[in-house]
Amino acid sequence: MPGSRYAADAPHLLRKVELDGLTALFHLPSGTTHILAPPAPEILAVLGEGPADADTLLDALRSRYALVEQEGERSALLARLAELEAAGLVQRA
Amino acid sequence: MKNPRDDRQGPEIREPSRRHVLALGAAAASTVVTIKPAMAQTAASVLNCQIPVPAPEAAGSYVASDGSLVPPGTPGAVPPAMRPLTGEEAKQLLRGGPAPAGMDSQAAQAYANYIRRLQAGMSGFTCYASLQMPR
Numbered sequence: 001m002p003g004s005r006y007a008a009d010a011p012h013l014l015r016k017v018e019l020d021g022l023t024a025l026f027h028l029p030s031g032t033t034h035i036l037a038p039p040a041p042e043i044l045a046v047l048g049e050g051p052a053d054a055d056t057l058l059d060a061l062r063s064r065y066a067l068v069e070q071e072g073e074r075s076a077l078l079a080r081l082a083e084l085e086a087a088g089l090v091q092r093a
Numbered sequence: 094m095k096n097p098r099d100d101r102q103g104p105e106i107r108e109p110s111r112r113h114v115l116a117l118g119a120a121a122a123s124t125v126v127t128i129k130p131a132m133a134q135t136a137a138s139v140l141n142c143q144i145p146v147p148a149p150e151a152a153g154s155y156v157a158s159d160g161s162l163v164p165p166g167t168p169g170a171v172p173p174a175m176r177p178l179t180g181e182e183a184k185q186l187l188r189g190g191p192a193p194a195g196m197d198s199q200a201a202q203a204y205a206n207y208i209r210r211l212q213a214g215m216s217g218f219t220c221y222a223s224l225q226m227p228r
Contacts, residue, residue: 028213031222037124039115065115076117083125 003054006081007093008047030088043080051093054078143177144217146204160206171200183208184224
């Protein structure tokens, strides 16, 4: 069974300011401000290009960044996606 | 797979081509904090914020029942609101509650739909957005 697909708003609907390792992000559609730590901005950047499921997203992140090898990579990514979803920055596509 | 040059710390993301190190973190960690206005202190100002209908840039336009702006005198459309709506009034309208005194139900519906169509950058959007915040 394929996993859920996730989507994020296009970059023009976000205003970002890099803050010493953190990212302050203003989400225009909701008028809310969020402070993000890595890898949240990177995940949003990938999803901003188009919806993806967790595996595709993981591959995309792997192709762009040197992902720190860790156990439970996929569950960590799902946890990040759940946080972004709870904040209203990511939706199930 | 790792290049030693990539082994520096730091979450910079400006140059993804250099393959910065990225950790997905522990499942229990948290990477998103949403800034919520301190509602107790801001409730009053939110309810006093104002939404001009239509925005000053479109002054004089009539408001059709679906909330779009149309030329003055368009049949079925209502004239601009006599004064900006307050946040409290907008909230009532959006809930389908009673219209403010002197506003008929046709105007109330048109204005509510206009407010629903507000987008970032338009006068009154921030007020409208603040009305959507959970409290």
